[in-house]
Amino acid sequence: MKIIVAIKQVPERDARIRIDAAGKWIDLQDIEVALNESDAYALEEALQLKEAQGGEVVAISVGPERAGQTIREALAKGADRGIHVEVSDPDALTNLDSLAIARLLASAIRDEQPDLVLTGLQSDDLGFGQTGVILAELLGIPHATLILKTEVTSTGIRVLRELEDGWFQHIDMPTPALLTIQSGTNKLRYATLMGIKRAKMKELRAVTADLASVAPVLVRDRVTLPSKQRTTEILTGTPAEAAQKLVDKLQAEARVL
Amino acid sequence: MALLLALPAASPAFSLGSLAEPAPLLLAEKALLLALILTCAWLFWRRFGVVVARIRASRKDPNFSLAPIAPRVRDFVWEVLCQAKVIRERPLPGLAHAFVFWGFLAFALVTLNHFAVGFGFPFLSSTGIFGRFYFAFAACFAVTCAISIAALFVRRFLIQPVWLARVGHKISWESGLIAGLIFTLMATYLASFLVPDGSPSATILWWAHTLSLLVFLPLVPHTKHLHLILSPLTVFLSRGGFSRIPPLVGDEDFGLVTGRDLTQLVSLQAYSCVECGRCTEHCPAANTGKALNPKEIILGLRSYLNDLGPTSEEPLLGKYISQEAVFQCTTCGACEYQCPVGIEHLPIIIGLRRGATNTGTWEDDYAGKLFNAMERNSNALGLSALDRDKFIQKQAFPIFDGSQDYCLWLGCMGGYDPNGREIVSSFAEVMNYLGTSYGVLRKEKCTGDPARRLGNDLVFQMLAEANLEALKQNKVKKIVTICPHCVRTIQEDWKEFGTPPEVEHHSEFLARHQARLPRNPSQDSVVFHDPCYLDRYRGITEEPRQIAALAGPLVEAEQSHQRSFCCGAGGGLAFLGEEHGERVSQVRTAQLTATGASTIAAACPFCNSMLRDALADSGPNPPQLLDIAQIAAASLPPKSDPTQP
Ligand code: SF4
Ligand code: SF4
Numbered sequence A: 001m002k003i004i005v006a007i008k009q010v011p012e013r014d015a016r017i018r019i020d021a022a023g024k025w026i027d028l029q030d031i032e033v034a035l036n037e038s039d040a041y042a043l044e045e046a047l048q049l050k051e052a053q054g055g056e057v058v059a060i061s062v063g064p065e066r067a068g069q070t071i072r073e074a075l076a077k078g079a080d081r082g083i084h085v086e087v088s089d090p091d092a093l094t095n096l097d098s099l100a101i102a103r104l105l106a107s108a109i110r111d112e113q114p115d116l117v118l119t120g121l122q123s124d125d126l127g128f129g130q131t132g133v134i135l136a137e138l139l140g141i142p143h144a145t146l147i148l149k150t151e152v153t154s155t156g157i158r159v160l161r162e163l164e165d166g167w168f169q170h171i172d173m174p175t176p177a178l179l180t181i182q183s184g185t186n187k188l189r190y191a192t193l194m195g196i197k198r199a200k201m202k203e204l205r206a207v208t209a210d211l212a213s214v215a216p217v218l219v220r221d222r223v224t225l226p227s228k229q230r231t232t233e234i235l236t237g238t239p240a241e242a243a244q245k246l247v248d249k250l251q252a253e254a255r256v257l
Numbered sequence B: 001m002a003l004l005l006a007l008p009a010a011s012p013a014f015s016l017g018s019l020a021e022p023a024p025l026l027l028a029e030k031a032l033l034l035a036l037i038l039t040c041a042w043l044f045w046r047r048f049g050v051v052v053a054r055i056r057a058s059r060k061d062p063n064f065s066l067a068p069i070a071p072r073v074r075d076f077v078w079e080v081l082c083q084a085k086v087i088r089e090r091p092l093p094g095l096a097h098a099f100v101f102w103g104f105l106a107f108a109l110v111t112l113n114h115f116a117v118g119f120g121f122p123f124l125s126s127t128g129i130f131g132r133f134y135f136a137f138a139a140c141f142a143v144t145c146a147i148s149i150a151a152l153f154v155r156r157f158l159i160q161p162v163w164l165a166r167v168g169h170k171i172s173w174e175s176g177l178i179a180g181l182i183f184t185l186m187a188t189y190l191a192s193f194l195v196p197d198g199s200p201s202a203t204i205l206w207w208a209h210t211l212s213l214l215v216f217l218p219l220v221p222h223t224k225h226l227h228l229i230l231s232p233l234t235v236f237l238s239r240g241g242f243s244r245i246p247p248l249v250g251d252e253d254f255g256l257v258t259g260r261d262l263t264q265l266v267s268l269q270a271y272s273c274v275e276c277g278r279c280t281e282h283c284p285a286a287n288t289g290k291a292l293n294p295k296e297i298i299l300g301l302r303s304y305l306n307d308l309g310p311t312s313e314e315p316l317l318g319k320y321i322s323q324e325a326v327f328q329c330t331t332c333g334a335c336e337y338q339c340p341v342g343i344e345h346l347p348i349i350i351g352l353r354r355g356a357t358n359t360g361t362w363e364d365d366y367a368g369k370l371f372n373a374m375e376r377n378s379n380a381l382g383l384s385a386l387d388r389d390k391f392i393q394k395q396a397f398p399i400f401d402g403s404q405d406y407c408l409w410l411g412c413m414g415g416y417d418p419n420g421r422e423i424v425s426s427f428a429e430v431m432n433y434l435g436t437s438y439g440v441l442r443k444e445k446c447t448g449d450p451a452r453r454l455g456n457d458l459v460f461q462m463l464a465e466a467n468l469e470a471l472k473q474n475k476v477k478k479i480v481t482i483c484p485h486c487v488r489t490i491q492e493d494w495k496e497f498g499t500p501p502e503v504e505h506h507s508e509f510l511a512r513h514q515a516r517l518p519r520n521p522s523q524d525s526v527v528f529h530d531p532c533y534l535d536r537y538r539g540i541t542e543e544p545r546q547i548a549a550l551a552g553p554l555v556e557a558e559q560s561h562q563r564s565f566c567c568g569a570g571g572g573l574a575f576l577g578e579e580h581g582e583r584v585s586q587v588r589t590a591q592l593t594a595t596g597a598s599t600i601a602a603a604c605p606f607c608n609s610m611l612r613d614a615l616a617d618s619g620p621n622p623p624q625l626l627d628i629a630q631i632a633a634a635s636l637p638p639k640s641d642p643t644q645p
Helices: A037-053 A067-077 A090-095 A098-112 A131-139 A193-199 A239-252 B002-010 B027-057 B069-081 B084-089 B091-118 B129-159 B173-191 B200-222 B224-237 B264-272 B278-282 B294-307 B334-338 B345-358 B365-377 B385-395 B411-416 B418-434 B449-454 B457-473 B484-491 B493-497 B506-512 B532-538 B542-548 B584-593 B605-616 B628-634
Strands: A002-006 A009-011 A033-035 A056-063 A081-086 A116-120 A143-152 A156-162 A168-174 A177-181 A203-208 B406-409 B478-481 B502-505 B526-528 B599-602 B624-627
Touching: A002 A037, A002 A098, A002 A131, A009 A067, A033 A037, A033 A067, A037 A056, A037 A067, A037 A116, A037 A143, A037 A177, A056 A067, A056 A098, A067 A081, A067 A193, A067 A203, A081 A098, A098 A131, A116 A131, A131 A143, A131 A177, A143 A168, A156 A177, A193 B457, B027 B091, B027 B200, B027 B224, B027 B264, B069 B084, B069 B224, B084 B091, B091 B129, B091 B173, B091 B200, B129 B173, B173 B200, B173 B224, B200 B224, B224 B264, B264 B294, B264 B345, B278 B294, B278 B334, B294 B345, B334 B345, B334 B532, B345 B449, B345 B457, B365 B449, B365 B457, B385 B411, B385 B418, B406 B418, B411 B418, B411 B605, B418 B605, B418 B624, B418 B628, B449 B457, B449 B484, B457 B493, B478 B484, B478 B506, B484 B493, B484 B502, B484 B532, B502 B506, B506 B542, B506 B628, B526 B542, B542 B599, B542 B628, B584 B605, B599 B605, B599 B628, B605 B624, B624 B628
Parallel strands: A002 A056, A002 A116, A056 A081, A081 A203, A116 A177, A143 A177, B406 B478, B478 B502, B526 B599, B599 B624
Antiparallel strands: A009 A033, A143 A156, A156 A168
């Protein structure tokens, strides 16, 4: 089974975020980066499928030069090969939308003829949750999102999807297919010294992104930091009065009742 | 024995006090003697040669150097010749062992002469001055040696201490045989003073002595008595220091994975173990029903070497040593501290963990989470660095800018754990009172201690290097911290990647300034719990006691100082979920509360959290638990007091 995992390098959760000079995106200079969380779970799912079924796991990422580190990390955890679709111009990279990224990925993946393509559910920085879905469309294969579990069957793959409100759905799908994986499904393995050393010897192919063919359609106008406001209010009076005030506020102000 | 006692009476012409020589041996007897000696030497070498070959075929130790030689000589004299460690930790049997050992030393010359007599070339004469003196001198040792070996025999076979036994093995008959041989050697020697020179009884005694020696010789390499030959070497060649973990070399070294990774020192140590069980007797894991038994780890290595040899590709963990056991070790170091033959358990246990963790063969949900947290969040608790920032702001800790005397290192516990934060805050209060200038780093990563002890060199190296770089950039010269684990890791383990700044534990700092700390002790007694990483790893036991004594009169727990019993947190175990069997922390807490002290003083944030949890379900009115920093802070005058500088 050949599995391709599309991963993304994102700012670390604790990173100190500043808006860049143009006000269009965050300042990526000297920011600490990490592998997108749900992508880590997608990679883990791929590795477990490979361990059970045999085959190959290929990690692919669109990003600047330093995204190579994140691909190496995937190789260290057990991916067999890496493909780095390199975008060296930082402005061009900032402007890419989900469609453009999916197009870059699709053109790099198409010749690989994978049985399964996995991505994380969404990215921790932009959070559109679209790249995987569009990629499936471009590759002409079926997809399912929010996947918690997979199981290889004689006809393809059976997956468990998370619906709202504690509902779940089982779907039988043919392969090849694309799945976007939900965080927290598996226990993530840790990177090991041996993994890192072996990763140095694994193939990491860099391809230059053909930006001319992927003009973005979505234009980001402005980003702002969330404004912090604390409006703690202490409701006074007898317990009954305070409770009444609370109900009023929940109805009138918060409109949750 | 009856024969020996009857001898003097049967030969009235003896001269008491001089060693009787046998009648000159016939040529045939000499030939027989030679043949026997050669056979026994061959039997000896047939086994000993194999052991030597296995040790030599093991991998060379990286970074091993004989220099500096002085501490090696000192350890040799103290631990081998004086038998100090043997005696100190088990006084009575230790002394008995020492007398047997000293008896052997005294007998070296006598034994050489004994064989020389057989061939007709004695070099010590029982009538010459030196000879008379030396034989009498050796006779004194023979008496103490004979009494001692008899006592040790009684202890092993009648009293049967549990630690001497081996799991799944019967009591060893060879030990009984060897004791019998040693006793016979001494008895025949002494009896020779009571019979006439050249008499038939003298000849019989001489042959009895000879045969005992010749049976003894080949038994040595076949039994744990191999330690007779190897352990002086093991003590002399040991890595020195405490828990000195060797660096990994090259791209294929991940720790102890297969036989090929066993170094010459490890193999030498495996063959030196005398199976005394001191390590296991003091092991907190073995004492609380875990699978871990440090003696069996060393003997497991020995069996591996015997069965497969040092070039085998078979994994070390599995049939011979259990992976579960290896990861139950708290790295408390009691075993390494106790071992009388210089075996260094910690580099071995941590080496085995490295082999499993660095190659990803160790699967543990908690460990996966811990390592991922250390990698992602750079702290062992997996919390956001913003949490630490907020704490620093709230306490208004000054930021280190290179001008202050001390960098106050918070550590993961001090920076993120609520109890650890209280300890740091108290210590900062004391430093403020003393007028010491200090600052904290804006950003600080875990020292890597849990990763180091659990064998994750990737995470450890990443953290050590990043911290060393940050300290260099901040021009930190001196660090003080409330955590003994941080102290040890910074001072010793980081050396693999650079030159760490000077670092000390807050107990050392506080003890140095104690004259300026006000004291208003109460009547209620205080018991101090020694943290492993302070007492055994750093050799510090008095400084924290001096501070604990600010609160009241000190009492001691059943196990204290360097023989202290672990709290159960070390070696990364604090992060690994529930233990099997009894909790180590509960056993220790029971020892501490049994003193009746109303305060338990701790000096490590990990001990503090373990003891706190155990106290919570230890019954009504538990003693209060305080760090020595909190004790020092409590003795300070209230803030508004005008006498405060
Ligand atoms: S270090 Fe402590 S816990 Fe580990 S084996 Fe030795 S005595 Fe037991
Ligand atoms: S390892 Fe040391 S302490 Fe443990 S049984 Fe062997 S000789 Fe004794």
